[in-house]
Amino acid sequence: MKIVMIRFVKRLIAGLIMILVVASFTFLLVRLMPGDPVQAKYDQLLLNGLTPIQAMDEVRVMYGFIPHQPLWIQYVHYLSQILHLNLGQSISYEGTPVMRIILGAAPWTIILVLTGTIASFIVGVLAGVIAAIKRNSLAGSAITISGSVLHGIPLFVMALFLAYVLTTIYAILPFGAPYNAALTPGFNGPFLSSLARHALLPVFTYALSSYGGWLLTMKSSVISVLGDDFILASEVRGLKTSTRIGYIAHNAILPLFTILALSIGFMFGGSLFIEDIFDYPGLGNLLVNAINSRDYPLMSGAFLLITVAVIASNIITDFLYSVVDPRIRR
């Protein structure tokens, strides 16, 4: 237990250092961008007739930076703001703290990407096992081909195609907007069912496009496990087929586990195409808008969030891994 704690603390420190590096990098990136957005805003405010002091205050509030100060003071200031969970204020949504915007967008992405990822993971892994075990049969090949094809279709093409079929030709599902705007948001039946109906298509699209990747990875992993000696040994010892499939699946799923955890970390980057096409107000949409409107505080805030999420999921994976794989435990 003590060793586990030491390991955890070590990982945590390493993670914090990584976050610090990325935060510094984001800081420098914004500073080094051609045209210096901070300076530009400051100059613009001066032109608008503000006094230098007013302009500086305005810029400080907006970016969390103080122009005219040496870089390192700005840097220290920026880091201390981050420690206070203050990511500055957005430019495009004037006056709103970046933190609040991000927290508002996150649930939409989590609903969309998390459900999609988990659904595609479960279906893809099961299909991958079947595809591997029955790889010499017609059904096995059909499953593999379905995976390759779906994996190969670009996400936005699939999204547009499904939207065209399911909302235009057969008008089964609603299109655009995360819920019916006529309903009052809250914990009530009509709103929740509207929410679910609107989420169905984007989630389905997302799941369908990532299903192939899970399937193909699981298939190759299962095939390599099938060649392992202990699988032959379990056959020679007369273990039941169900027990043997359990052995195979448990051993084969380990590499996918890492990928799953990482992709949940990357989830906070949102899914640009899907959120854009289905008009979902998630993090992906937010990031695109921030880039389009040169909203630097929002951009660096979003990047920082992705970084923290990926690093955190990495650390969590490390620990869950030692639960599922006894060889990692010490």
Added chain:
Amino acid sequence: MSAELKHKQATAPAVQVRGLNVVYATNQGDLPAVRQVDLDIEARKITGIIGESGSGKSTLVMAMMNAVGKPGQIVSGSVEVLGVGDMLSIDRERQRKARGKELGLVFQAAQNSLNPLRRIGHQVLDLGRSHDVKDLRDLLRKAKDLLTRLGMDADRVLASYQHELSGGMRQRVGIMFALILDAKIVILDEATTALDMLSQASVLEIVRELHKERGLTTILVTHDMGVVADMADRVVVMYGGEIVEEGPSEFVLSHPAHPYTQGLVRAIPRISGDIDRAVPLQGAPADLKTYLEPGCPFYQRCPVAMPKCQESRPTSLAVSQDRKVACFKVTDHD
């Protein structure tokens, strides 16, 4: 009457292989790994199967369990196992039940024969459940007894994962798995090859004890002549997928009849004396081309080959009461 029946059962072979053919699909065509093998494994005896790498020993024993892995395929033949039936034709569920319960195999890579993600004890329970063992607690007790017999700390081993055990310990665990369901026929396929000399000796000693104690029928696949000489009652010599000679081990090893067996015996290095007294066999082991020839598979390397050997294949004939040789030089005396 019952005495007669008893006698009959005692002498009936534990495994009766007839006309067995196994091929491996390769890029150059089908490679026959086991060719037209007829073999009786005597009950309650230790039978050694010996031959070079690639001579078909392992394939033969895997075929006895009908567990030849792809790209191998059993083409024809029968494997009659005492009390089970023909392993090659009974239904799959009965085959599965026979594996482990009637036929225990410690196989070549027994060091990796365990699921790396499950504790040994859990794997014992998995085995018990697969074979409908009613009293799982009793099964664990048996596992403990066997592991203790094999010289290990049973509780620790059952609570361990594979990676927490040394190679020799894993090998012993493999032997425990082959014996725990009271299989009467135990096959050790190069089971001690990966072990150092001392571990090998102690494992073989335990095998010999258990063999006697439980009245097992033991099949020992090896390329180590010393192990055969030390352990086996009977020896079966394989070359190029065929049985070239079989008989009581002391006679076969002291007076080998087939030129291949003679070569094998000559090739054993002695502890004392000049290393040059060990004469290696000339030439290369049988390959696909050899199999396509109509003659004796050993013809190319045989020091006493005759013209006839190139044209037709010698069949295995009895030269004395319990000894068979497949060589014209030996069988053509009269």
